[in-house]
Amino acid sequence: MRYSLLALVGQALRGNTGWKPVWRDADLKPAYDVIIVGGGGHGLATAFYLAKEHGITNVAVLEKSWLGSGNVGRNTTIIRSNYLLPGNIPFYEWSMKLWERLEQELNYNAMISQRGVLNLYHSDAQRDAYARRGNAMRLHGVDADLLDRDQVRSFAPHLDYDNARFPIQGGLLQRRGGTVRHDAVAWGYARGADQRGVDIVQNCEVTGIRTEGGRVVGVDTSRGYVRAGKVGLACAGNSSRVAALAGLRLPIESHVLQAFVSEAIKPLIHSVITFGAGHFYISQSDKGGLVFGGDIDGYNSYAQRGNLPTIEDVCESGMALMPMLGRLRLLRSWGGLMDMSMDGSPIIDKTPVENLYLNAGWCYGGFKATPASGWCFAHTIARDEPHPLNAAFRLNRFATGHIIDEKGMGAQPNLH
Amino acid sequence: MRIECCYCGVRSSEEFSYLGDATVARPENPGGKTEDDAVRRRWHDYVYLRDNPAGPHRELWQHVSGCRAWLVVTRNTRTHEIVGVEAARDVALARGK
Numbered sequence: 001m002r003y004s005l006l007a008l009v010g011q012a013l014r015g016n017t018g019w020k021p022v023w024r025d026a027d028l029k030p031a032y033d034v035i036i037v038g039g040g041g042h043g044l045a046t047a048f049y050l051a052k053e054h055g056i057t058n059v060a061v062l063e064k065s066w067l068g069s070g071n072v073g074r075n076t077t078i079i080r081s082n083y084l085l086p087g088n089i090p091f092y093e094w095s096m097k098l099w100e101r102l103e104q105e106l107n108y109n110a111m112i113s114q115r116g117v118l119n120l121y122h123s124d125a126q127r128d129a130y131a132r133r134g135n136a137m138r139l140h141g142v143d144a145d146l147l148d149r150d151q152v153r154s155f156a157p158h159l160d161y162d163n164a165r166f167p168i169q170g171g172l173l174q175r176r177g178g179t180v181r182h183d184a185v186a187w188g189y190a191r192g193a194d195q196r197g198v199d200i201v202q203n204c205e206v207t208g209i210r211t212e213g214g215r216v217v218g219v220d221t222s223r224g225y226v227r228a229g230k231v232g233l234a235c236a237g238n239s240s241r242v243a244a245l246a247g248l249r250l251p252i253e254s255h256v257l258q259a260f261v262s263e264a265i266k267p268l269i270h271s272v273i274t275f276g277a278g279h280f281y282i283s284q285s286d287k288g289g290l291v292f293g294g295d296i297d298g299y300n301s302y303a304q305r306g307n308l309p310t311i312e313d314v315c316e317s318g319m320a321l322m323p324m325l326g327r328l329r330l331l332r333s334w335g336g337l338m339d340m341s342m343d344g345s346p347i348i349d350k351t352p353v354e355n356l357y358l359n360a361g362w363c364y365g366g367f368k369a370t371p372a373s374g375w376c377f378a379h380t381i382a383r384d385e386p387h388p389l390n391a392a393f394r395l396n397r398f399a400t401g402h403i404i405d406e407k408g409m410g411a412q413p414n415l416h
Numbered sequence: 417m418r419i420e421c422c423y424c425g426v427r428s429s430e431e432f433s434y435l436g437d438a439t440v441a442r443p444e445n446p447g448g449k450t451e452d453d454a455v456r457r458r459w460h461d462y463v464y465l466r467d468n469p470a471g472p473h474r475e476l477w478q479h480v481s482g483c484r485a486w487l488v489v490t491r492n493t494r495t496h497e498i499v500g501v502e503a504a505r506d507v508a509l510a511r512g513k
Contacts, residue, residue: 238470240466240467249466250465250466251466253466254470299475299491301493302470303493303494307496309429342463399460411463411464412436
């Protein structure tokens, strides 16, 4: 069913009784050309682009829980491409370009809103660092504007400009950045993949990866054995556990990241704003809740929930930026599992096991990467080699010394 | 989360800082031949690769806002339950280092 104004009016006249499920609840077939493990944003996008860009439609997406139950529904919905390093900028900018045409491509409303992402700076040194970052972006054809204090004040008048400890001196603005309704991304990609023949199988956990002579031949699941020509892992948060089924040990630790939403209020924040003196980012959803987050808790975790000291720390950062936040009640907080890689950058690559492909290590930047991640992973699986856009995201870069460390923190995952 | 420091008793996890997996061991490097592939692989594995288990995890914490001792904490990464705390010094001595 194609969504359009005509379809909407037609359904309204028929009392909305004719809407069809967005995707089929497919039965598991005995064999597929490609099996994608993980029915989150990246896995579903991979299946969609495998079908659309490479004509590979005999594909299954296996999800252990319900579709989109992981990080695609647990993030703060921000999209941006304001990176510094050469290996990252073209990839994230390609993601931004795919976001810009995503709704037309999927015929699905993902409420993509390019409301701008403003990163504040609070010192001369930080201004220099942001000027460098903005220049690197512009050299790669990405939009970036360095704002001074007055320009920030006219853009976002409700911030604390009198903060003596962390004075706002200006900001780096990417106007094309913004927010997306994250659940709709999972549903839209699922629908697009399903329409092209991809089987989406929920409540189907992969419990084993079978190999013969160093080559993947299939996967054991909670619903039985399935043969596969190729297997792609897109299960960030649990990448280490699933890759271990094929005997791989990864440069990844799983950590918990919390996010928060306040009670709904009238329109206040019309963009995404990040506090530069701590780690805090905030935007306002269309329902009116302020959506914000900060650092990961900082210890290995598979619990999908965090602890109170981090909540306190995030709220303190928020108060330093916008003291009015103290008047709001916190409605909900939740946690998601992050694949924290050893250099803070992701992995989209082949693995030492033939026909097994890995999409992992997204740290807490995976949501904005969803379209390009799926697009590049589909290319890597279909052509059996990385696309130039993900050529830097190799699994062996830690051995060869080609690490991509945006924050310069070294091999300490909880600091990226 | 509260961690029972061997020297200070039960304290909030805020007082501690986290380093990570306590089971990885710095490789022996006799003669310092880092150009040797096997030596290089051992160093790569030590610096970058982790088991990252879901369940009991032995990990290094330091009581930075207290006695500054390094601790080996055994904690369940699925539930955050702490099942054991040892002084890192004792663990290293038992290992013979």
